[in-house]
Amino acid sequence: MNELKDLTAAEWKIMRIVWEERKAMTREVYTIAMERHGWSPATVKTLLRRIIDKGYLSATKIGNGFLYRPAKSSIAVVGGAVRSLLDNAVDGTGPVLAQLVETTPLSQKDLDILQNMIDQKRKEQKP
Amino acid sequence: MNELKDLTAAEWKIMRIVWEERKAMTREVYTIAMERHGWSPATVKTLLRRIIDKGYLSATKIGNGFLYRPAKSSIAVVGGAVRSLLDNAVDGTGPVLAQLVETTPLSQKDLDILQNMIDQKRKEQKP
DNA sequence: CCAATATGTTGACATTTGTAAACGATTCGT
DNA sequence: ACGAATCGTTTACAAATGTCAACATATTGG
Numbered sequence: 001m002n003e004l005k006d007l008t009a010a011e012w013k014i015m016r017i018v019w020e021e022r023k024a025m026t027r028e029v030y031t032i033a034m035e036r037h038g039w040s041p042a043t044v045k046t047l048l049r050r051i052i053d054k055g056y057l058s059a060t061k062i063g064n065g066f067l068y069r070p071a072k073s074s075i076a077v078v079g080g081a082v083r084s085l086l087d088n089a090v091d092g093t094g095p096v097l098a099q100l101v102e103t104t105p106l107s108q109k110d111l112d113i114l115q116n117m118i119d120q121k122r123k124e125q126k127p
Numbered sequence: 128m129n130e131l132k133d134l135t136a137a138e139w140k141i142m143r144i145v146w147e148e149r150k151a152m153t154r155e156v157y158t159i160a161m162e163r164h165g166w167s168p169a170t171v172k173t174l175l176r177r178i179i180d181k182g183y184l185s186a187t188k189i190g191n192g193f194l195y196r197p198a199k200s201s202i203a204v205v206g207g208a209v210r211s212l213l214d215n216a217v218d219g220t221g222p223v224l225a226q227l228v229e230t231t232p233l234s235q236k237d238l239d240i241l242q243n244m245i246d247q248k249r250k251e252q253k254p
Numbered sequence: 255c256c257a258a259t260a261t262g263t264t265g266a267c268a269t270t271t272g273t274a275a276a277c278g279a280t281t282c283g284t
Numbered sequence: 285a286c287g288a289a290t291c292g293t294t295t296a297c298a299a300a301t302g303t304c305a306a307c308a309t310a311t312t313g314g
Contacts, residue, residue: 006136008270008271008272009133009271009272010271010272010273011271012215015215016215016217019217020217025291026290026291026292027290027291039272039273039274040273040274040275041274041291042273042274042275042276043272043273043274045274045291045292045293046272046273046274047272047273049292049293050271063280063281063282063291064279064280064281064282064289064290064291064292065280065290065291065292066291066292073218074215074216074217074218075216075218075222075223075226076226078212078213078215078216078223079223079226079227079230081212082209082212082213082223082227083227083230083231085205085208085209085212086205086209086227086231088139088142088143088201088205089201089202089205090143090146090147090201091200091201091202092234092237093231093233093237094233094234094236094237094238094240094241095202095240096202096205096206096209097224097227097228097231097233097237097240097241098240098241098243098244099202099203099206100206100209100210100213100224101224101241101244101245101248102244102247102248103206103210104210104213104220104224106220106221106224106248107221108249108252109221110219110220110221110224110225111245111248111249111252113221113222113225114221114224114225114228114241114245115245117225117228117229118228118238118241118242118245121228121229121233121238122235122238125235125238135300135301135302136301136302137301137302137303138301152261153260153261153262154260154261166302166303166304167303167304167305168260168261168304169303169304169305169306170302170303170304172261172262172263172304173302173303173304174302174303176262176263177301190261190310190311190312191260191261191262191309191310191311191312192260192261192262192310193261193262
């Protein structure tokens with residue numbers, strides 16, 4: 001319902017940290033962001049606030065500050081972003097997905113999952 | 128070699144038009160952009176110049192103006208953008224790809240292409 | 255050849271994004 | 285209870301992006 005504004009490049013990096021930690025306080029986030037991107041605590045604080053505003057993180061007050069947790073799974077958000085990019089694929093999503101599968105390292109298990117997904121899709125299409 | 132700067136949202140829309148037309152002059156592009164997004168010719172001109180600067184379009188002078196053509200295929204550019212997004216998928220690319228296949232409408236042909244890609248991947252993995 | 259038309263270029267301006275310091279409120283250690 | 289450490293909030297500012305008008309120039313129809 002709520003129109004989610006897209007994440008910016010810097011915001012993605014912060015989201016990734018929170019997704020990895022599953023939940024984290026400001027301190028945790030900016031410690032990691034410091035090592036990983038050399039960002040100052042102030043920068044991280046600003047980004048966290050903006051992400052909250054966009055609705056990708058939820059925060060609950062704990063003691064001094066907040067505990068942040070993802071408002072949506074990374075699969076959902078990344079998947080959504082990718083899907084919106086795929087709309088730019090003039091030659092169709094098929095070829096792009098193929099190129100992706102081709103150039104991405106996938107485990108045997110990943111391949112099985114994809115295989116199943118495709119088989120199922122096929123059935124649904126022939127009722 | 129040349130570090131391509133990312134396209135912005137508005138630039139993607141212009142690129143899509145040129146990819147569709149395969150080649151086009153300014154007039155063509157902004158006529159379509161006008162219908163599709165309500166953009167003024169001036170806006171389109173600016174965007175075209177910026178995209179040229181970023182290296183996603185090449186232009187050859189023809190008569191009064193320029194003939195633009197994509198410097199790279201949409202599959203390559205879109206694929207690249209998607210791959211870079213997938214790096215944000217904490218849970219692994221496998222699940223995201225699965226979710227994508229699941230939620231994207233795919234033609235029978237698309238499914239075949241994917242099927243092939245997967246079969247091939249499997250072979251490569253069992254030497 | 256000249257007026258009408260179409261193009262590229264330049265300049266502009268509001269908004270968003272990247273990056274961060276400073277300040278005031280809050281909490282914690284002792 | 286009080287000073288030290290921490291947090292969130294406010295403010296700032298340069299760069300990038302979204303949008304576009306004006307102008308000088310090139311092209312073309314008559």
